[in-house]
Amino acid sequence: MKLEIRGADQLARTLAQIGAGTAKEAAAALYAEAGLLATESIRRTPLDTGALRGSIKTLRPEVHPDNILVKIVAGGPAAPYALIVHEKMGSVNWQEPGTGPKYLENPVNEAAANWTERLARRIDLNRARRG
Numbered sequence: 001m002k003l004e005i006r007g008a009d010q011l012a013r014t015l016a017q018i019g020a021g022t023a024k025e026a027a028a029a030l031y032a033e034a035g036l037l038a039t040e041s042i043r044r045t046p047l048d049t050g051a052l053r054g055s056i057k058t059l060r061p062e063v064h065p066d067n068i069l070v071k072i073v074a075g076g077p078a079a080p081y082a083l084i085v086h087e088k089m090g091s092v093n094w095q096e097p098g099t100g101p102k103y104l105e106n107p108v109n110e111a112a113a114n115w116t117e118r119l120a121r122r123i124d125l126n127r128a129r130r131g
Contacts, residue, residue, distance in 0.1 A: 022123070027061035027068045029122035033115070034058045034070045040107040041072065045085075046099040052079040056104075074104060 038058045045053045055078045062069040075082030088101035111118070 023063055023068065025123045026119070027063050027070070029119045030068055030070045031058065031061050032122055033111075033118055034072055037107050037111060038072045041074070041104045044099050044103040044107065045074075046103070047096055052082055052085060055079040055082060072104060072108075 035058045038056055042053050042056050045056065047053060052074065055076055056072065056074045059071040059073060074086070086101060086104060
């Protein structure tokens with residue numbers, strides 16, 4: 001990234017522009033990574049009727065002054081038993097290889113080791129600068 005700054009006023013404007021654009025870029029990066037985690041979660045979700053797998057969604061980012069929140073959700077009216085299956089609290093058939101409890105939690109925990117590196121690769125500071 002090449003950043004040319006001339007004078008204090010330009011510096012202040014550029015930093016303000018990068019700050020605002022960086023939040024937007026970070027939100028997009030988080031949303032993309034969460035989408036990958038949701039896809040992996042769907043793959044690991046036990047399959048009976050398909051309703052539980054179909055209920056897994058990545059919600060759009062919520063950008064707040066001090067944080068950015070992206071949620072992966074499961075269940076709702078289509079699959080109100082999502083928590084029971086996730087925590088293996090009921091009689092669930094785990095016969096399909098690769099599926100099982102903690103279908104949301106495990107992919108997130110596994111991705112945590114290189115989460116910041118993956119996000120950093122997705123954030124385009126040139127695009128952030130343009131806002």
